[in-house]
Amino acid sequence: MSEQRIRCAALLDRVTTPAKAAELIRDGMTVGTSGFTRAGDAKEVPIALAERARTEPLHITLITGASLGHDVDKVLTEAGVLARRMPFQVDTTLRRAINRGEVMFIDQHLSETVELLRSNQIGPMDVAIIEAVAITEDGGIVPTTSVGNSASFAILAEKVIVEINLSQSPALEGLHDIWIPKPRPTREPLPIVTPHDRVGTTSVHIPLEKIAAIVITEKADSASTVLPADEDTALIASHLIEFLKHEVSRGRLSAQLPPLQAGIGTIANAVLAGFVNAPFENLTMYSEVLQDSTFDLMDSGKMTFASGSSITLSAAKHKQVFQNMDRYRDKLVLRPQEVSNHPEVIRRLGLIALNTALEVDIYGNVNSTHVGGTHMMNGIGGSGDFARNAYFAIFATKSIAKNGNVSSVVPMVSHCDHNEHDVDIIVTEQGLADLRGLAPRERARVIIDNCTHPLYRDLLRDYYRDALTLGGQTPHRLERAFELHVRYRETGSMLATAV
Amino acid sequence: MSEQRIRCAALLDRVTTPAKAAELIRDGMTVGTSGFTRAGDAKEVPIALAERARTEPLHITLITGASLGHDVDKVLTEAGVLARRMPFQVDTTLRRAINRGEVMFIDQHLSETVELLRSNQIGPMDVAIIEAVAITEDGGIVPTTSVGNSASFAILAEKVIVEINLSQSPALEGLHDIWIPKPRPTREPLPIVTPHDRVGTTSVHIPLEKIAAIVITEKADSASTVLPADEDTALIASHLIEFLKHEVSRGRLSAQLPPLQAGIGTIANAVLAGFVNAPFENLTMYSEVLQDSTFDLMDSGKMTFASGSSITLSAAKHKQVFQNMDRYRDKLVLRPQEVSNHPEVIRRLGLIALNTALEVDIYGNVNSTHVGGTHMMNGIGGSGDFARNAYFAIFATKSIAKNGNVSSVVPMVSHCDHNEHDVDIIVTEQGLADLRGLAPRERARVIIDNCTHPLYRDLLRDYYRDALTLGGQTPHRLERAFELHVRYRETGSMLATAV
Numbered sequence: 001m002s003e004q005r006i007r008c009a010a011l012l013d014r015v016t017t018p019a020k021a022a023e024l025i026r027d028g029m030t031v032g033t034s035g036f037t038r039a040g041d042a043k044e045v046p047i048a049l050a051e052r053a054r055t056e057p058l059h060i061t062l063i064t065g066a067s068l069g070h071d072v073d074k075v076l077t078e079a080g081v082l083a084r085r086m087p088f089q090v091d092t093t094l095r096r097a098i099n100r101g102e103v104m105f106i107d108q109h110l111s112e113t114v115e116l117l118r119s120n121q122i123g124p125m126d127v128a129i130i131e132a133v134a135i136t137e138d139g140g141i142v143p144t145t146s147v148g149n150s151a152s153f154a155i156l157a158e159k160v161i162v163e164i165n166l167s168q169s170p171a172l173e174g175l176h177d178i179w180i181p182k183p184r185p186t187r188e189p190l191p192i193v194t195p196h197d198r199v200g201t202t203s204v205h206i207p208l209e210k211i212a213a214i215v216i217t218e219k220a221d222s223a224s225t226v227l228p229a230d231e232d233t234a235l236i237a238s239h240l241i242e243f244l245k246h247e248v249s250r251g252r253l254s255a256q257l258p259p260l261q262a263g264i265g266t267i268a269n270a271v272l273a274g275f276v277n278a279p280f281e282n283l284t285m286y287s288e289v290l291q292d293s294t295f296d297l298m299d300s301g302k303m304t305f306a307s308g309s310s311i312t313l314s315a316a317k318h319k320q321v322f323q324n325m326d327r328y329r330d331k332l333v334l335r336p337q338e339v340s341n342h343p344e345v346i347r348r349l350g351l352i353a354l355n356t357a358l359e360v361d362i363y364g365n366v367n368s369t370h371v372g373g374t375h376m377m378n379g380i381g382g383s384g385d386f387a388r389n390a391y392f393a394i395f396a397t398k399s400i401a402k403n404g405n406v407s408s409v410v411p412m413v414s415h416c417d418h419n420e421h422d423v424d425i426i427v428t429e430q431g432l433a434d435l436r437g438l439a440p441r442e443r444a445r446v447i448i449d450n451c452t453h454p455l456y457r458d459l460l461r462d463y464y465r466d467a468l469t470l471g472g473q474t475p476h477r478l479e480r481a482f483e484l485h486v487r488y489r490e491t492g493s494m495l496a497t498a499v
Numbered sequence: 500m501s502e503q504r505i506r507c508a509a510l511l512d513r514v515t516t517p518a519k520a521a522e523l524i525r526d527g528m529t530v531g532t533s534g535f536t537r538a539g540d541a542k543e544v545p546i547a548l549a550e551r552a553r554t555e556p557l558h559i560t561l562i563t564g565a566s567l568g569h570d571v572d573k574v575l576t577e578a579g580v581l582a583r584r585m586p587f588q589v590d591t592t593l594r595r596a597i598n599r600g601e602v603m604f605i606d607q608h609l610s611e612t613v614e615l616l617r618s619n620q621i622g623p624m625d626v627a628i629i630e631a632v633a634i635t636e637d638g639g640i641v642p643t644t645s646v647g648n649s650a651s652f653a654i655l656a657e658k659v660i661v662e663i664n665l666s667q668s669p670a671l672e673g674l675h676d677i678w679i680p681k682p683r684p685t686r687e688p689l690p691i692v693t694p695h696d697r698v699g700t701t702s703v704h705i706p707l708e709k710i711a712a713i714v715i716t717e718k719a720d721s722a723s724t725v726l727p728a729d730e731d732t733a734l735i736a737s738h739l740i741e742f743l744k745h746e747v748s749r750g751r752l753s754a755q756l757p758p759l760q761a762g763i764g765t766i767a768n769a770v771l772a773g774f775v776n777a778p779f780e781n782l783t784m785y786s787e788v789l790q791d792s793t794f795d796l797m798d799s800g801k802m803t804f805a806s807g808s809s810i811t812l813s814a815a816k817h818k819q820v821f822q823n824m825d826r827y828r829d830k831l832v833l834r835p836q837e838v839s840n841h842p843e844v845i846r847r848l849g850l851i852a853l854n855t856a857l858e859v860d861i862y863g864n865v866n867s868t869h870v871g872g873t874h875m876m877n878g879i880g881g882s883g884d885f886a887r888n889a890y891f892a893i894f895a896t897k898s899i900a901k902n903g904n905v906s907s908v909v910p911m912v913s914h915c916d917h918n919e920h921d922v923d924i925i926v927t928e929q930g931l932a933d934l935r936g937l938a939p940r941e942r943a944r945v946i947i948d949n950c951t952h953p954l955y956r957d958l959l960r961d962y963y964r965d966a967l968t969l970g971g972q973t974p975h976r977l978e979r980a981f982e983l984h985v986r987y988r989e990t991g992s993m994l995a996t997a998v
Contacts (some may be wrong), residue, residue, distance in 0.1 A: 008955050013520065028989075040511060043670070044760055078603070084938070098972055099970055099971050099972055100970060101940055101967075101970065102942070104937075104941060105935060105938055105972060106937070106938050107919070107920065107972075108920060115846075116935070119751065119849070120749075120751050121751070121891065121935045121936065122935065122936040126608070133545060163889075184757065184847070184849035184890070185693070185757060185758075185846065185848065185849065186692075187692065187847050187848075188692060188847075188851075189688030189689070189690065189843075191688065191690070193685075193686065193687060193688070197944075229920035240597070243672065250619075251619075252618065252619050252620070258683065258684060259684075281966055296557070309514040313896055327820075335670035335880070343843065343846055343847075343888060344688075344842065344843040345888075346845070346848070347614075347841075347843060348683070348686045348687075348841055349683065349684065349686075350618070350683035350684060350686075365915070367998055370971070370972065370973055372971075372977070373973070373975050373980075374966075374969060374970070374971030374972070374973055374974055374975050374977075375971040375972060376971070376972035376973075380920055384887075387841060387885060388842075388883075393622065393685070411952055414975075414977060415973065416864070416918055416919070417918060418916035419607055419915055419916060420606070421606065421607060421879055421883060421916070424620075436615070436620045436621065437605060437615070437620065437621040438603075438605065439583070439603035439604055441600055441603070442603060467873075470601075470873060471599060471600065471873070471874070472869070472874040472875070473597055473604060473873070473874060473875035474597050474604075474870050474872070474875075474914065475873055476873050476890065476913075478871070478872055478873075478913060478979065478981035478984050478985055478988075479985045480695055481872075482978065482980065482983065485977050486977055486978045487975075499642030
C-alpha cells in the first residue's frame with residue numbers, strides 16, 4: 001500500500017510513527033498544518049504532540065488553513081500546547097480558552113496568512129504537517145480534500161512532515177492546482193481569468209531533504225456539521241433568488257450570474273441549495289469551501305464548474321461524491337486559499353459573495369466574529385476577502401436568535417468586521433435590504449423596515465428617531481448604542497421583558 | 500489659443516459659454532465631474548449650474564473623483580443643487596448639509612465608484628464635465644492635474660462637456676496613462692507590475708459626437724491647504740523612520756523600501772518630508788495624490804519615480820514644479836484612480852501604506868471619517884483600498900486634539916472604517932505600536948503604552964482593566980465603551996476636568 005501512495009522510492013525510509021515524527025516539534029516552535037473547513041487536516045502528529053505535552057513543557061504557535069476536524073484543536077488546547085493560534089478556528093474548547101485569554105488568537109483574512117509568513121512579518125515556520133493522498137515519483141506532495149495554506153507552509157517551513165491518508169480517495173490526485181506568487185517586488189499578475197483556469201501544478205514540490213518524516217493514517221475527514229435547510233433559511237434563499245431574478249430582468253446580470261462564493265455554514269449552504277429550483281443556468285463557483293450544495297447543483301445540471309480550496313461534505317454526500325468522482329472530475333479544481341480568496345481574482349471575476357453575519361446594524365455594518373462585542377466565535381475567515389472585492393456582497397442572518405431574546409439587527413454592531421463601504425445586501429427571513437448607492441440614513445430605513453423581526457422593529461425605530469435628534473451622516477446616540485447588548489448580558493434578553 | 504488647445508478641428512464649433520453648456524444638465528440627472536484632491540476639477544460649468552438653480556428647480560446626483568477646489572461644493576450646496584453626492588468631499592458647507600441630512604452622501608472606496616457605475620449599480624451617468632489641458636487631433640481628451648474618474652465618466656456618460664483650462668501647463672500632456680479594465684466576465688489582469696509601468700494611452704478617447712460642449716477657462720487649481728510640519732508631525736515621522744530602519748536592519752525590507760503610498764494631508768506630507776534625511780534610497784511612490792513632499796524627495800535625489808492620480812501642490816511648489824517640468828517628466832505618471840487604488844496592483848507591489856486616522860482604539864480599529872461616531876468629516880477616500888492590500892498599513896494621528904480635550908486613542912472607535920484585520924502599525928507623536936501578529940489583548944497593551952497621551956493613559960488602562968473582568972478575545976465593557984465620547988459631547992472634554 002505504502003508504495004502506491006509513496007511513489008518516490010527515496011522517501012520510503014522516512015515512514016515513521018506519529019510520536020517519532022512529533023519529536024521534530026520542540027517547545028516554542030511555530031508549526032503549520034494542513035486543514036481547511038475540517039477537510040484535509042493533519043490528524044495524527046498533532047495528537048501525538050498533545051500526548052507528549054503530558055510529560056514535558058510544550059507550547060507552540062499553530063497556524064492552519066482554517067478550521068480543523070477530529071477535535072485536534074480541543075485536544076491541543078486541553079494539553080496546553082497552544083500558546084498562539086491563527087488564522088481561524090471553530091472548536092468550542094479552544095474558543096473558551098481564547099476568550100479566557102489563555103490562547104492568543106490572531107484573526108486574519110484567510111488570503112493573507114501566507115503573505116505575512118512569506119515576508120517574515122509572522123513566523124518563521126519551523127515545521128509543517130501536511131496531509132497527502134500520495135507523494136509522486138518525483139516527490140510532489142499531493143494534498144487531499146483541502147489545499148488551504150499547505151503548499152506555502154511546505155515551501156516556507158524548515159522541515160515537513162507528511163501524513164499519507166489511506167482513507168482519502170486516490171481520485172483526488174489531479175484535482176489540485178498549486179500556484180504560488182513570486183516574491184515581491186517582481187511579482188507578476190495572477191493569471192486566473194475564469195473559475196476553471198488551471199495555472200499551476202497538481203502537487204507541491206519542495207526539496208526532498210526537507211521531508212523529515214512520513215506518517216500513515218486511515219482516519220477519515222470529520223463530516224460537515226451543516227444543518228439541513230429550515231423554514232427561515234428557505235425564506236432567506238427565496239428573498240435572495242427573487243432579488244437576483246430582478247437584477248437579471250433589469251439587465252444588470254446575465255441569467256448565468258457571475259461566479260458564486262458562499263461561506264461555510266447552514267445558511268449559505270441552504271441558499272445555494274435553493275438555486276436548484278431557480279431560473280439560473282450554467283452557474284459557476286469561485287469559492288473557498290465546496291459543500292453538499294455544490295454537488296447538488298452539479299447533479300441538477302445547474303452548475304458547470306466549481307473552484308474551491310476545500311471539499312467539506314456530510315457523510316452521505318462524501319460517499320456519493322467520492323464513489324462517483326469521474327462525474328465531477330472535470331468540473332472541479334482545488335486551489336491554495338491565497339488564490340481562492342485573492343482580492344485580485346475576486347475583483348476580476350466580479351463574484352456574487354454570500355456570507356453569514358452574526359449581527360448587523362441599522363446602517364449596514366456587519367459583525368462576523370464577536371458575540372456581545374467581546375467573545376470570539378470563529379473568526380472572520382474569508383468573508384473580508386470576498387465581501388470587499390466582490391461584484392456585490394450579500395450578508396445573510398436570521399433576524400433573531402436565542403428564541404427571540406437576541407435581535408441580529410442592532411443599533412450599532414458591537415464589533416465591526418465589514419463596514420458600510422463593503423456591505424451591499426442584507427437578507428434575513430423577514431426580507432432583503434438592497435443598500436447599494438444609499439446613504440446611511442436611507443440604509444437605516446430600509447434595513448429596519450425589511451430585515452428586522454417584528455419583536456424588535458419598534459425598538460430600533462425608537463433608537464433611530466432618538467439618534468436623529470443629534471444629527472449627523474450616521475446618527476447615533478452613543479450612550480444608548482449598546483443598550484440591547486447590555487440588557488441581554490444582564491437579563492438574558494434584548495427585550496425589556498424576556499420572551 | 501483655442502486652436503492650440505483644441506487640435507481636433509471638428510470640435511472647434513462646440514465651444515460655448517458655461518451657462519449654455521450647463522443647460523445640458525437637467526433636474527434629476529446624475530453628473531460626473533473631474534477633480535481629485537482639488538486638482539483638475541471642472542471649474543466653470545458647475546458654477547453656472549448653481550446660478551441657474553436660482554430660477555428653476557435643479558437637484559442632481561454629483562459624482563466626482565474625490566474632493567473639489569474653488570468652493571464648487573460650497574456653491575452647489577448653497578444653491579440647493581446637490582441631492583446626492585459621492586464618493587468624497589472636504590467642503591465645510593457641504594459637510595454641514597450632509598450632517599443635517601440635507602444631502603445624501605455615499606462614502607465609497609475610491610477605487611470602486613466607477614466599478615459600480617460600469618455595472619449599473621449606481622447611475623446611469625447623464626453628463627460628465629471633464630477639465631482638459633487639450634483635445635488632440637484625433638479627439639483625445641488630455642486631462643490636467645488629475646485623472647481621477649474622468650476617463651470612465653467620459654466613457655460612461657451620455658454627454659460630455661470639456662472644460663479646456665488655459666492656465667494648466669501644456670507640459671501636462673504625456674504624463675497621463677489611461678487604462679480601463681475590460682467588462683467582466685472577460686476581464687484580464689491589470690498589467691502593471693512596477694510603479695513606472697505605462698500600459699494605456701495619454702488621452703481619453705470617446706466618440707466625438709458625445710462631446711456636446713466645450714468651455715474655456717483660465718482659473719488655476721486651488722492650492723493645497725496642507726500645513727507645514729510641526730513638532731508633533733516631526734516626531735511622528737521620526738518614530739516611523741526609526742521603525743523602517745529597524746525593519747531594514749532585520750532584513751525584512753530592502754533599503755529601497757517597497758513603493759510608498761501616503762494619504763492626503765498635513766501628517767502624511769510631513770512624514771514623507773522626513774524621508775529627505777532618512778537613509779533610504781531610490782524610493783518610489785504608488786499613491787493617489789502627489790503632494791509637495793513628493794517633489795522635495797525627487798529634488799533631494801531620494802525618490803526616482805512617483806505614480807499618482809493627481810498632483811496637489813502649494814502655490815509656491817506648483818510654480819516651481821510646472822516651470823521645471825522637464826526635470827520631473829520622466830519620473831511621473833498620472834493614472835485613473837481605479838488603477839492607482841486598485842487592490843490588485845496594491846497587493847502585487849506590496850506597498851507601505853500611510854494614512855491618517857481620526858481616532859484609533861486600544862485594539863487597533865481605526866475611525867477615518869466620523870467625528871463622535873456621527874458627523875462626517877471627509878470620507879474614507881482611498882485609505883481602505885490601500886490599507887487592506889498593502890505590505891503593511893500604517894495609521895498616523897496626533898495623540899490628542901482640541902487642546903487635549905480629545906484623545907485620539909479611545910476605548911472603542913465610535914465608527915469603524917478599518918478594523919483590526921487591516922491595521923498593522925499605529926503611530927502618534929508619543930510612539931509607535933507594531934501590531935503585526937498580535938492578538939487583541941496584546942495590541943491593547945502596546946497601543947496604550949506606546950501611543951496614548953499621558954493625559955489619557957490611566958483612563959484607558961482603567962477601562963481596559965475593567966473590561967478584562969468580563970473576559971473575551973476583545974475585552975470591552977459596552978456600557979462604558981463610549982463614555983469619553985459622551986463626556987466630550989456633554990462637557991467639551993473627554994477628561995473628567997477640562998484642561
